[in-house]
Amino acid sequence: MSGSGRSARLTRPQRSSPAWRRRRAARGVERGGAPRLRLIALLVVIAVVTWLVLPVPALTAVVPASGSRPAAQPGLPWLSTSGSRMVDQSGRTVLLHGFDDDALLEQTMDPAPLDATDASLMEESGFDVVRLPIAWSLLEPDRGHFSTAYLDRIASAVALLNAHHIYVVLDMHFLGWSPAYGGSGAPAWATLPLVPDIQWGPMPSVTRLLSPAINASTAYFWLSSDWQAQYLRTWQFVAARFRDDSGVAGYDIINEPHAFPLPPLRFDKDDLFPFYARAITAIGDVDPNHLFLLDNDALGDLPTSVVPISAPNLVYAPHVYTGVLFPPAFTGDPQSLDTHVDELAREASQLPAAMWVGEFGINSDDPHSSQWIADALDAFATHNSGWAWWQWRATGTWSVRSPGGKSLDTTLLRELAQPYLAAAPSGYAARGPDGRLLVTVAAGHSPAAAEVAWSDYTLGSPQVSDSCGAQWSWDPSSSRLSLTVPTGVACQVELSAG
Numbered sequence: 001m002s003g004s005g006r007s008a009r010l011t012r013p014q015r016s017s018p019a020w021r022r023r024r025a026a027r028g029v030e031r032g033g034a035p036r037l038r039l040i041a042l043l044v045v046i047a048v049v050t051w052l053v054l055p056v057p058a059l060t061a062v063v064p065a066s067g068s069r070p071a072a073q074p075g076l077p078w079l080s081t082s083g084s085r086m087v088d089q090s091g092r093t094v095l096l097h098g099f100d101d102d103a104l105l106e107q108t109m110d111p112a113p114l115d116a117t118d119a120s121l122m123e124e125s126g127f128d129v130v131r132l133p134i135a136w137s138l139l140e141p142d143r144g145h146f147s148t149a150y151l152d153r154i155a156s157a158v159a160l161l162n163a164h165h166i167y168v169v170l171d172m173h174f175l176g177w178s179p180a181y182g183g184s185g186a187p188a189w190a191t192l193p194l195v196p197d198i199q200w201g202p203m204p205s206v207t208r209l210l211s212p213a214i215n216a217s218t219a220y221f222w223l224s225s226d227w228q229a230q231y232l233r234t235w236q237f238v239a240a241r242f243r244d245d246s247g248v249a250g251y252d253i254i255n256e257p258h259a260f261p262l263p264p265l266r267f268d269k270d271d272l273f274p275f276y277a278r279a280i281t282a283i284g285d286v287d288p289n290h291l292f293l294l295d296n297d298a299l300g301d302l303p304t305s306v307v308p309i310s311a312p313n314l315v316y317a318p319h320v321y322t323g324v325l326f327p328p329a330f331t332g333d334p335q336s337l338d339t340h341v342d343e344l345a346r347e348a349s350q351l352p353a354a355m356w357v358g359e360f361g362i363n364s365d366d367p368h369s370s371q372w373i374a375d376a377l378d379a380f381a382t383h384n385s386g387w388a389w390w391q392w393r394a395t396g397t398w399s400v401r402s403p404g405g406k407s408l409d410t411t412l413l414r415e416l417a418q419p420y421l422a423a424a425p426s427g428y429a430a431r432g433p434d435g436r437l438l439v440t441v442a443a444g445h446s447p448a449a450a451e452v453a454w455s456d457y458t459l460g461s462p463q464v465s466d467s468c469g470a471q472w473s474w475d476p477s478s479s480r481l482s483l484t485v486p487t488g489v490a491c492q493v494e495l496s497a498g
Contacts (some may be wrong), residue, residue: 004226051202056059058309060275063285066080066312067288078289084384085385093421093426094384096388097387098128099129099388099391100113101129101131102129102133102391104157106137118167119335121400121401123419126419126457127453129167129386131165131168132158133171134160134170134171134402135173145232146234162245162247163245169291169388170242173255173452174254174257175208176214178190181199182198183214190231199211205398219262222275230383235251236282239283243289255274270306272297273282280314283312292313296318308352315355317356318347322341324366334379337372337379338375338379341379341382358383359389360388381431419437419454425446432495436495438493441485442489450484453479454495461474463497463498471485481495
């Protein structure tokens with residue numbers, strides 16, 4: 001060993017000196033401090049994760065029994081739910097296919113009014129529902145004062161669509177919290193003052209999420225009963241008008257709620273689903289006759305932490321933009337889309353509720369749009385879910401009809417106007433793409449008639465062939481084919497374009 005090494009050794013007296021002991025203790029703290037800090041950090045992480053995933057008790061919404069509903073409008077029977085199915089008064093499983101249309105939103109959204117041509121085109125193409133966004137800001141422009149004039153506009157749109165055998169889902173719409181921030185939804189009085197509205201980010205949906213003003217107002221709504229109470233009074237104002245109208249399928253309580261800026265998972269459990277239960281109770285106190293539609297947490301494609309709610313006539317109404325608004329972009333592989341729709345179906349069963357997709361869509365200029373639409377429709381059909389396309393009439397290449405009514409995207413209309421079983425008695429099932437439909441009927445089927453939606457506008461009158469002497473009648477005015485199969489007979493009925 002070298003001399004320098006020997007000189008570095010400490011003698012026993014040196015090692016026992018107070019200074020040496022202090023230095024040794026300090027080094028021990030340094031060596032032991034890091035593990036202790038890591039342990040504390042780990043415990044904190046475990047505590048936070050446990051808090052996020054901790055389950056909460058199931059909820060109950062108190063809704064009076066509907067009792068005897070008024071007579072239904074012709075061709076628009078009252079709807080309810082039975083287990084995971086949406087059903088009509090005869091107990092037939094009902095699928096609703098149609099569109100959203102923002103004709104009644106604030107002028108900042110540049111709405112195009114619906115007209116009789118719109119309703120006729122939808123009916124002739126076999127569609128039977130419009131999800132109609134309405135605006136809290138126009139219903140209650142001043143706190144505690146409701147607009148009967150705007151409610152009359154809503155009623156007129158409902159009547160127009162009902163006259164063409166089209167149901168309406170009323171959707172209280174939000175986008176960017178409020179027109180005060182250039183979006184849609186809350187009135188100006190339901191925004192927080194003095195918070196700057198600084199919108200920035202790579203795309204419009206993200207810019208709204210990053211605005212301090214929008215975040216502050218959104219958080220205040222969810223964390224306080226103040227604005228929520230007025231919001232539910234607004235819903236009661238609407239429901240009182242339509243409680244006896246079978247042409248209104250139901251009420252979509254709030255459009256695209258999301259956790260941001262509140263903690264995900266806990267938002268669903270502590271805020272969103274308790275709010276849903278209170279809303280169902282409040283609306284049901286005025287109107288127990290309609291469906292209650294609940295959106296999923298719209299924070300991307302992340303799962304929603306569903307809290308079961310005991311209430312009648314629940315419909316889970318998620319939105320699907322997988323591969324369109326949320327990455328990775330769709331390139332033809334349906335796996336991500338199918339996986340997400342499967343997850344949504346599981347969430348519906350957890351609620352438990354029927355499922356109906358309240359919004360889905362893609363830019364028709366996208367090179368993969370046709371494949372995306374076909375895959376989405378197939379995924380929805382797998383789970384017996386109806387749907388509404390965003391949207392019918394608007395500026396841009398997401399819509400079927402242009403705002404001025406000068407153009408119609410017949411390619412998009414044809415892709416969406418696929419035949420389907422609009423009302424199916426027990427024992428009936430149907431599948432079939434590209435303008436064809438194969439209806440399979442089990443021997444033990446219900447004797448009630450089935451209704452097939454068939455697009456007279458895009459396909460013409462259907463050609464029908466069967467293996468059992470089925471009885472059928474075609475009504476081109478409503479684009480419906482009524483089908484009856486002899487009792488106790490198994491059967492296949494094929495419909496094809498003439």
